Amino acid sequence: MSENSHPGDYAFVNADVTLPGGPTSPVFVFPAQGDAGNGGSSVNGVKPLVAIWPGFGMGARYFRPTAQELANRGYPVVIGELRGQGRSKAKATRRARWGYHDTASEDYPATIRAAKEELGLPADHPTVLLTHSMGGQVGSLFLARPEAKELGVVGMMGVGAGSPYKNGFVGRDRRRVALGSLFMTAVSTVLGFWPAGRVDLAGYGRQSDVHVREWMRFAHTNSLANLRGQDIDYEAEMKKVTVPILLTRFTDDDDCTLASAAYLADKFDPDEVQIEQLIGGLGHTKWARKPERVADRLDRFVDSL
Numbered sequence: 587m588s589e590n591s592h593p594g595d596y597a598f599v600n601a602d603v604t605l606p607g608g609p610t611s612p613v614f615v616f617p618a619q620g621d622a623g624n625g626g627s628s629v630n631g632v633k634p635l636v637a638i639w640p641g642f643g644m645g646a647r648y649f650r651p652t653a654q655e656l657a658n659r660g661y662p663v664v665i666g667e668l669r670g671q672g673r674s675k676a677k678a679t680r681r682a683r684w685g686y687h688d689t690a691s692e693d694y695p696a697t698i699r700a701a702k703e704e705l706g707l708p709a710d711h712p713t714v715l716l717t718h719s720m721g722g723q724v725g726s727l728f729l730a731r732p733e734a735k736e737l738g739v740v741g742m743m744g745v746g747a748g749s750p751y752k753n754g755f756v757g758r759d760r761r762r763v764a765l766g767s768l769f770m771t772a773v774s775t776v777l778g779f780w781p782a783g784r785v786d787l788a789g790y791g792r793q794s795d796v797h798v799r800e801w802m803r804f805a806h807t808n809s810l811a812n813l814r815g816q817d818i819d820y821e822a823e824m825k826k827v828t829v830p831i832l833l834t835r836f837t838d839d840d841d842c843t844l845a846s847a848a849y850l851a852d853k854f855d856p857d858e859v860q861i862e863q864l865i866g867g868l869g870h871t872k873w874a875r876k877p878e879r880v881a882d883r884l885d886r887f888v889d890s891l
Contacts, residue, residue, distance in 0.1 A: 598653070601704050603696040607682060609675040611693065613700045614646050616653045616663040627888035629740055634712040634888060635705070637698055638665045641719025641746070642801075643790035644871070645672025652716070652877035659881060664701035668720065669693055671791060678794040680778030685796035687813040687820075690727035698737050714888060715742040718874065719842065720801075722747020722833070726853060727810065729831070730823035743887050744833045745880055746870045748846030749853075750801060751808035755843055767802040774798040808849050824853045831859040832887050834880075836873060838866035 601613040618633060628634070636656050638649050646665040653663040669689055670676045676684075702711055717725040722744035728734055729742060748754065752764040766788065774780045774795035782792045796814050804810060811821050831854055833847040844863065851859045864879060873880050 598650070599704055601700050603693075603700045605669065605674075605676055605696075606688070606692060607676075609677070611667050611669065611674040611676065611697070612646065612672070613667075613697050613704070614650070614653065614665040615701050615704045616657040616665075617705060618660050618662045619654075619657045627885045629712040629714075629888060629891045632712055633660050633662065634714045634740065634891075635698070635701060635707060636661045636663045636884070637694075637701070637713055637715050638663065639694070639715065639717045639721030639725055640665070640668055640671065641721055641871075642668070642793075643671065643788065644668075644718070647672060648871070649718075649874045652874050652880065655877040655881045656716075656884070659885065662701075662705050662707065664697060666693065666697040666721075668724070670793060678779040678792050682794070683779075683796045684794045685800045685814045686724055686727055686810065687816045689724045689797075691731060691733070691817070694724065694728040695731075695733040695737060702737075709736065710738040712891075713737055713739045714884070714891075715739060716880075716884060717742060717744045717747050719746050719748075719870070723749070723804070723810075723850070726824060726831075726850060727813075727820050729827045729829065730820055731818065734829075739829060740891050741830045741887065742832070743884055744831070744847075744850075745864075745873060746835055746839050746842040747833055747850065748835065748842040749808055749849035750805040751846065751849045752805055753808070754846035754849045759840060759843075763805050767798075767805040770798050771795075771802040808852075810853070821853070825855055827854055827858060829858065830887075830891060832862060832883075833859065834862045834864050834883065836864045836866050836868045836870075838868075839870045841870040 599615040602610040646667045667674045780793040835842045
């Protein structure tokens with residue numbers, strides 16, 4: 587199922603999961619390299635598995651420095667691949683379509699299970715989600731699912747993870763979110779998917795039209811209700827989530843404002859969610875390549891669980 591890979595300074599195992607319909611998606615597993623003395627934290631004396639989930643249009647490989655930093659601190663780590671992104675073999679077409687629910691109910695649990703099998707960990711081994719942008723939006727839905735409890739998810743830390751709701755932005759950024767999401771939906775409706783190439787000015791890459799439409803509705807209404815194929819009432823179940831959630835953003839992150847994080851936080855019981863700003867300089871994505879500050883904050887978050 588897996589093949590050892592050691593490009594550069596990264597020590598990880600590349601496993602695969604099979605998605606509905608047959609395509610595979612890679613699961614990048616980083617075994618723990620350090621121990622508690624190297625700065626890592628624990629949940630009741632046990633190092634949790636850290637599951638990293640990228641944002642829209644970002645491959646898992648971009649987050650390898652973060653995974654290696656955390657592995658060096660003693661955490662077992664897995665980086666998932668959002669469906670159709672990075673090295674995922676899924677390709678959005680008129681027939682191959684998926685949305686928020688599919689990723690939350692299928693890809694997230696399958697990836698975490700595969701990582702635990704590779705690492706020899708029990709299915710309910712404590713797990714912390716470290717999510718970025720879209721990865722945090724889907725992660726918020728996953729927290730509401732029974733699989734999250736079965737897989738021992740004990741908390742989520744988001745970095746630049748907020749709601750795309752247009753009211754969370756001002757001026758040109760608000761117009762960009764509002765009009766850009768409508769434009770992407772119009773193109774996706776005509777073609778049956780959002781294409782990569784010259785029309786894709788944001789660099790999101792090829793995306794399923796279902797996901798784009800649901801993201802557009804989220805951006806205009808702040809609603810995650812009535813997702814295609816949903817088997818639970820996500821909006822209702824998110825209010826019942828009882829694990830701690832920490833939503834962070836760097837102060838120079840224009841793609842996740844403080845209000846954006848607050849609109850996502852509103853989906854949960856306020857007693858379970860905290861919003862925190864990190865000192866600027868690493869924006870929406872640069873932190874993943876210079877992960878020390880996020881890793882330090884994750885250590886403290888794990889210690890609080």
